[in-house]
Amino acid sequence: MIRAIVTDIEGTTSDIRFVHNILFPYARQHLATFLRDQQHQPEVQAALEAVRAEVDQPQADLPTLTQILFSFMDQDRKSTGLKALQGMIWRDGYLNGSFTGHLYPDVLPALTAWQAQGRKLYVYSSGSVAAQKLLFGYSDEGDITGLFSGYFDTHVGAKREVAAYHTIAAQIGLPAEQLLFLSDIHQELDAAAQAGWHTLQLIRGEADGASCHRQVTDFSEINLESI
Numbered sequence: 075m076i077r078a079i080v081t082d083i084e085g086t087t088s089d090i091r092f093v094h095n096i097l098f099p100y101a102r103q104h105l106a107t108f109l110r111d112q113q114h115q116p117e118v119q120a121a122l123e124a125v126r127a128e129v130d131q132p133q134a135d136l137p138t139l140t141q142i143l144f145s146f147m148d149q150d151r152k153s154t155g156l157k158a159l160q161g162m163i164w165r166d167g168y169l170n171g172s173f174t175g176h177l178y179p180d181v182l183p184a185l186t187a188w189q190a191q192g193r194k195l196y197v198y199s200s201g202s203v204a205a206q207k208l209l210f211g212y213s214d215e216g217d218i219t220g221l222f223s224g225y226f227d228t229h230v231g232a233k234r235e236v237a238a239y240h241t242i243a244a245q246i247g248l249p250a251e252q253l254l255f256l257s258d259i260h261q262e263l264d265a266a267a268q269a270g271w272h273t274l275q276l277i278r279g280e281a282d283g284a285s286c287h288r289q290v291t292d293f294s295e296i297n298l299e300s301i
């Protein structure tokens with residue numbers, strides 16, 4: 075029996091185009107000003123230190139770090155330091171009404187039903203935990219953070235690493251065979267499956283012929299009793 079469901083965000087609960095066409099450009103547009111104005115805030119300093127460590131440049135100054143962060147954004151690199159900074163910048167965008175967090179219309183009814191059945195819901199995304207809480211706190215459907223029992227980001231490891239799913243299972247406190255991971259990316263599901271989890275792939279757009287995972291086009295097609 076599935077007792078907990080862990081969901082990805084981009085391409086699973088929310089449109090990739092929202093992330094790539096709204097969130098990422100907003101962070102890019104505001105990065106330099108944000109760093110200039112907020113560089114002495116402890117959380118910003120911690121993120122910049124993480125970037126320095128990631129590129130093995132302990133003395134890198136702010137202009138150098140800014141260029142490194144732009145190149146990370148060009149590569150869509152899932153850098154924990156970049157993701158922390160993006161989340162801080164997006165906070166302003168949510169608060170000033172520049173955007174709300176996209177949710178596919180099938181997501182909220184399914185999550186609500188699963189929670190009512192006593193199943194625990196979690197999020198695992200490369201976006202920082204703070205960014206995840208913002209997306210669901212300022213979603214198209216209002217604040218739905220009350221549905222979730224916890225959030226995981228790259229602090230537990232990258233989404234294509236098997237070890238990350240062992241860590242999440244240990245933190246949730248359930249055996250892998252009671253856990254279901256929902257994602258649009260088959261390499262992430264491969265890692266979860268290798269850790270013993272159940273998996274389901276969301277196909278929101280293009281088909282994925284290279285996948286060996288069960289596929290659904292939206293959350294309304296998910297029947298947890300048949301897993």
Ligand SMILES: CSCCC(=O)C(=O)COP(=O)(O)O
Binds near residue numbers: 160206233
């Ligand atoms: C919290 S929404 C922004 C997600 C994000 O920053 C991202 O890079 C998505 O990566 P994922 O590995 O979750 O597809």
Ligand SMILES: [Mg+2]
Binds near residue numbers: 082083084086257258
């Ligand atoms: Mg995804």
